Amino acid sequence: MADTVIFHIIKEMTTMTNALEIHIEELRAELRNADPAERAQIEAELEQAQSELAAAKAEQEGAEPPH
Numbered sequence: 001m002a003d004t005v006i007f008h009i010i011k012e013m014t015t016m017t018n019a020l021e022i023h024i025e026e027l028r029a030e031l032r033n034a035d036p037a038e039r040a041q042i043e044a045e046l047e048q049a050q051s052e053l054a055a056a057k058a059e060q061e062g063a064e065p066p067h
């Protein structure tokens with residue numbers, strides 16, 4: 001039972017990190033084509049997504065998330 005729970009948690013975390021990685025790539029693509037009015041918002045979203053990804057990866061590895 002515990003093995004099944006751990007498997008599902010790992011699978012969910014992997015799915016979440018994959019989704020964040022895709023989101024980061026999409027934001028980078030948007031940033032390349034962004035007009036100056038949109039740049040600050042996209043950069044902020046990109047920074048947030050990168051922080052979330054770092055925290056998720058740290059959690060997967062059993063480390064403390066970066067601050």
